[in-house]
Amino acid sequence: MKRRQVLIGWLFVLPFVLVVFFFLVLPLIYAGYLSSQADSLVGGQHFVGITNYIDTFKDPLFLEGLKRVAIYALISIPIMLSVSLASALTIDVIQTRLARVFRLIAFMPYAVPGVVAALMWGFLYSQQFGPIYWFAKKLGFRNLDMFDPNIFIYSISGIAFWAWTGYNMIVLYSALQGISREIYEAAIVDGASQKQIAFRIKIPAIRGAIVLTILFSLIGSMQLFTEPRILSRYTNAVTLGYTPNIYAFNLAFNQSQFNYSAAVSFALGLIVLVISYGFLLRNRRMADK
Amino acid sequence: MQKTLISGSFKKATVIFTTAAVASVVGFIGASAPAHAAAPVHVKVWAWYPNIKEVVAKYNATHTDIQIDWTNAGAGGDEYTKLKTCIKAKSGCPDVAMIEFQTLPTFSILNPFVDMGKYGASNADGRYAGWAWAQATSGTKVNAIPVDGGPMAMLYRKDLFAANNIKVPTTWAEYADAAAQIHKLNANQYIATYGNDPGWATGLMWQGGCLPYKYNGSTAKATVGISLNTASCKNVINYWGNLVSQGLVDSKPFFSTDAGADFDTGKYWTWVAAGWTPGYLSGVLKTTTGKWAVAPTPQWTAGADAQGDWGGSTFTVINQTKHPKEATSVAMNLYPPQKTIDAGSPWDIGLNSAFLYPLVTSVESNPAFVSHTYPVFADQKPNSIYIHVSKVLGAFQWTPFQDFIYSTLHDETAQAIAKKEAWSAVLDNVQTKVVAYATKQGFKVTP
Numbered sequence: 001m002k003r004r005q006v007l008i009g010w011l012f013v014l015p016f017v018l019v020v021f022f023f024l025v026l027p028l029i030y031a032g033y034l035s036s037q038a039d040s041l042v043g044g045q046h047f048v049g050i051t052n053y054i055d056t057f058k059d060p061l062f063l064e065g066l067k068r069v070a071i072y073a074l075i076s077i078p079i080m081l082s083v084s085l086a087s088a089l090t091i092d093v094i095q096t097r098l099a100r101v102f103r104l105i106a107f108m109p110y111a112v113p114g115v116v117a118a119l120m121w122g123f124l125y126s127q128q129f130g131p132i133y134w135f136a137k138k139l140g141f142r143n144l145d146m147f148d149p150n151i152f153i154y155s156i157s158g159i160a161f162w163a164w165t166g167y168n169m170i171v172l173y174s175a176l177q178g179i180s181r182e183i184y185e186a187a188i189v190d191g192a193s194q195k196q197i198a199f200r201i202k203i204p205a206i207r208g209a210i211v212l213t214i215l216f217s218l219i220g221s222m223q224l225f226t227e228p229r230i231l232s233r234y235t236n237a238v239t240l241g242y243t244p245n246i247y248a249f250n251l252a253f254n255q256s257q258f259n260y261s262a263a264v265s266f267a268l269g270l271i272v273l274v275i276s277y278g279f280l281l282r283n284r285r286m287a288d289k
Numbered sequence: 290m291q292k293t294l295i296s297g298s299f300k301k302a303t304v305i306f307t308t309a310a311v312a313s314v315v316g317f318i319g320a321s322a323p324a325h326a327a328a329p330v331h332v333k334v335w336a337w338y339p340n341i342k343e344v345v346a347k348y349n350a351t352h353t354d355i356q357i358d359w360t361n362a363g364a365g366g367d368e369y370t371k372l373k374t375c376i377k378a379k380s381g382c383p384d385v386a387m388i389e390f391q392t393l394p395t396f397s398i399l400n401p402f403v404d405m406g407k408y409g410a411s412n413a414d415g416r417y418a419g420w421a422w423a424q425a426t427s428g429t430k431v432n433a434i435p436v437d438g439g440p441m442a443m444l445y446r447k448d449l450f451a452a453n454n455i456k457v458p459t460t461w462a463e464y465a466d467a468a469a470q471i472h473k474l475n476a477n478q479y480i481a482t483y484g485n486d487p488g489w490a491t492g493l494m495w496q497g498g499c500l501p502y503k504y505n506g507s508t509a510k511a512t513v514g515i516s517l518n519t520a521s522c523k524n525v526i527n528y529w530g531n532l533v534s535q536g537l538v539d540s541k542p543f544f545s546t547d548a549g550a551d552f553d554t555g556k557y558w559t560w561v562a563a564g565w566t567p568g569y570l571s572g573v574l575k576t577t578t579g580k581w582a583v584a585p586t587p588q589w590t591a592g593a594d595a596q597g598d599w600g601g602s603t604f605t606v607i608n609q610t611k612h613p614k615e616a617t618s619v620a621m622n623l624y625p626p627q628k629t630i631d632a633g634s635p636w637d638i639g640l641n642s643a644f645l646y647p648l649v650t651s652v653e654s655n656p657a658f659v660s661h662t663y664p665v666f667a668d669q670k671p672n673s674i675y676i677h678v679s680k681v682l683g684a685f686q687w688t689p690f691q692d693f694i695y696s697t698l699h700d701e702t703a704q705a706i707a708k709k710e711a712w713s714a715v716l717d718n719v720q721t722k723v724v725a726y727a728t729k730q731g732f733k734v735t736p
Contacts, residue, residue, distance in 0.1 A: 040729070041398055041689060041690065041730040041731060041732070042511040042730060042731035122546060123546060127547050128547050128550040128554075129550070147547075149706075149707050150707065233542065233544060234542065234545040234546070235545075236540070236542060236702075236703035236706055236707070239696075239699075240697070250696065254366065254369070254696065256373055256377075258377070
């Protein structure tokens with residue numbers, strides 16, 4: 001009987017297991033194998049162990065891209081999540097039809113595919129057609145160029161802000177709905193203000209959800225690819241190793257360096273794993289205190 | 290029920306039509322035709338030429354033995370990504386693939402090409418422009434069939450030069466003078482933008498006598514010549530760098546939405562560009578159509594006749610094909626030699642809708658092409674200028690890692706534009722990085 005149940009259980013998860021195996025585990029194993037080989041344009045493929053990884057961590061292009069996405073994450077995540085959290089707390093308090101409409105509108109950018117969004121922002125940032133330059137010019141900033149290599153990373157932050165703030169807001173708002181209303185009532189009876197309720201009750205209560213949004217944003221930032229790739233036509237900023245993912249893409253598909261590209265991808269994955277795990281561990285320790 | 294009736298009668302009509310077509314073909318080329326007509330060979334083609342859909346439709350309507358299944362697998366790099374993947378996977382490639390000239394050695398080193406010489410491709414009759422044929426072949430092997438090119442000339446705002454009494458430059462020294470005069474007239478106007486397109490920069494370097502690459506895939510596959518920091522190459526880049534540093538030439542990338550609009554607003558007065566650029570301009574110009582004209586590319590030495598090319602493409606046959614003969618025939622005849630350019634014919638579409646510059650000589654020298662006018666250039670007949678360029682263009686070679694060179698050149702130039710690097714260091718740095726890369730890839734690098 002027990003055995004039968006186990007079998008049926010496996011049968012239920014089989015479709016998922018198959019998809020994960022064939023489209024995630026198998027490619028990962030193959031990429032792992034590729035990353036341990038060297039293959040030059042002239043001469044064949046041979047085993048080199050971890051040489052590709054040593055090269056990766058010494059590669060200035062990889063490190064430069066890594067540094068760029070790290071700065072990008074440090075700048076964009078705090079701003080984005082602060083706004084998400086503030087919005088979530090606000091619509092949680094208001095609870096009117098207006099709040100529902102706002103929730104829907106704020107979530108809408110998430111429904112726009114990344115490529116389409118990037119193209120759209122190409123126009124919004126344009127000096128000829130875009131409202132941003134038009135405003136800047138009215139304010140006296142005649143030389144603002146959102147595609148200038150020195151500020152392009154902030155332009156991408158803007159796109160990410162637009163795309164993900166609403167999404168994160170919904171995640172946090174949903175978590176807020178899980179808090180029992182009775183706690184608020186008790187707090188109000190005890191004389192707590194809305195501000196105190198927000199900071200003393202709500203935020204600590206949804207700590208898990210906040211950690212989740214930080215983690216997902218961090219992983220997403222480290223893997224930055226679509227926006228710079230699509231907008232590379234508009235700017236001089238996007239170089240060969242602009243972000244680690246762009247570097248891996250260029251290595252594989254423009255330079256046919258599949259092995260080195262696999263190593264770069266794995267190295268990035270490793271770094272993201274270490275950062276994520278470190279972040280979670282630290283957070284758990286803090287929560288335990 | 291009614292639906293079935295309609296499709297039934299439609300089928301009947303198709304059968305009648307096909308029978309008539311077969312009958313006329315039999316009458317025309319004799320008894321062997323029915324076997325072909327019975328089961329046409331399907332040839333898969335990847336290409337991104339503008340309006341190619343109509344050219345394919347035309348081909349399929351006029352051929353019974355071969356039918357083309359065409360896919361737009363993306364332009365340039367997007368297609369190459371897919372093509373490299375299917376070559377690596379040893380399956381899934383099309384029979385015929387469009388590849389640009391500068392990318393041919395990048396692919397040929399992966400050995401994906403059918404030698405079309407074995408299936409009737411040759412240039413013995415001067416069917417294709419000589420400079421292009423030289424790039425399409427490797428030793429005796431015919432890797433590619435030239436289709437279109439990009440001989441360079443200078444597009445300029447005829448009205449602005451005339452109204453402001455500035456001489457249309459014929460040398461690069463005059464061009465620099467004009468750049469200063471234009472920017473002095475209006476601080477928001479420039480003679481041009483340095484679009485940081487490596488293919489374009491290479492065309493300008495070519496015109497300046499810079500021939501930086503040596504590669505022969507058939508005799509010495511593992512030896513490559515790289516000399517990007519010679520005097521003639523540096524001369525060209527330093528010239529433009531000087532103009533950009535002084536603020537006399539803008540630095541907006543080509544083909545961006547803004548640069549396109551700027552050609553229409555008078556912000557840019559000239560563009561030394563390719564034979565296919567009028568097609569691009571026709572798409573982006575709204576108010577200045579008819580105010581542009583074409584002049585030969587300014588010369589480094591007054592009175593000289595040095596020229597360059599920017600871009601152009603070929604058809605190749607990938608050796609995964611089961612029908613090399615038919616695929617070769619498609620590569621050669623999708624854009625065929627034509628004595629007359631009738632309305633609706635492949636080159637009528639290629640020239641008048643897609644604005645291709647033809648490398649098929651019978652089309653290049655065709656009176657209909659020579660005397661063609663474009664709304665962008667009002668009543669000027671600019672093609673004689675491009676035809677001359679195509680005629681005098683010399684040999685030029687590419688490397689098997691042109692993409693790496695282009696992206697390095699792009700990135701180093703971007704550094705120079707952002708004032709993080711001296712313009713004079715650009716080609717030195719590219720040379721160093723490219724030599725290091727080539728050596729790592731197992732090549733013996735020679736100057």
